[in-house]
Amino acid sequence: xxxxxxxxxxxxxxxxxxxxxxxxxxxxxxxxxxxxxxxxxxxxxxxxxxxxxxxxxxxxxxxxxxxxxxxxxxxxxxxxxxxxxxxxxxxxxxxxxxxxxxxxxxxxxxxxxxxxx
Ligand SMILES: [Zn+2]
Numbered sequence: 001x002x003x004x005x006x007x008x009x010x011x012x013x014x015x016x017x018x019x020x021x022x023x024x025x026x027x028x029x030x031x032x033x034x035x036x037x038x039x040x041x042x043x044x045x046x047x048x049x050x051x052x053x054x055x056x057x058x059x060x061x062x063x064x065x066x067x068x069x070x071x072x073x074x075x076x077x078x079x080x081x082x083x084x085x086x087x088x089x090x091x092x093x094x095x096x097x098x099x100x101x102x103x104x105x106x107x108x109x110x111x112x113x114x115x116x117x
Pocket of ligand 1: 073074075076077078095096097098099100
């Protein structure tokens with residue numbers, strides 16, 4: 001009975017050790033940490049809002065008259081992202097007509113800006 005309990009405790013310890021080891025690897029690696037933060041932020045956004053999809057800026061169309069990026073929603077409304085609103089890597093944009101949201105990946109937006117400049 002004690003031996004069995006020890007095995008269970010050892011398994012718990014090795015699981016905890018693995019988690020700590022994994023967390024340490026993520027925290028000590030800039031790229032892994034950024035990826036983890038982005039994934040965490042995406043899952044956070046998904047849990048708060050009914051997100052229809054995740055898109056990149058290249059999936060939207062740029063409206064030069066209004067200086068904003070637009071994407072049609074399935075309801076007939078529009079997701080509108082003003083160019084001045086682009087600040088974070090992932091932005092949550094609400095439809096102007098219904099309760100749906102879309103996540104726009106602005107890491108790709110930044111790359112586009114580099115290409116254009
Ligand atoms: Zn909509």
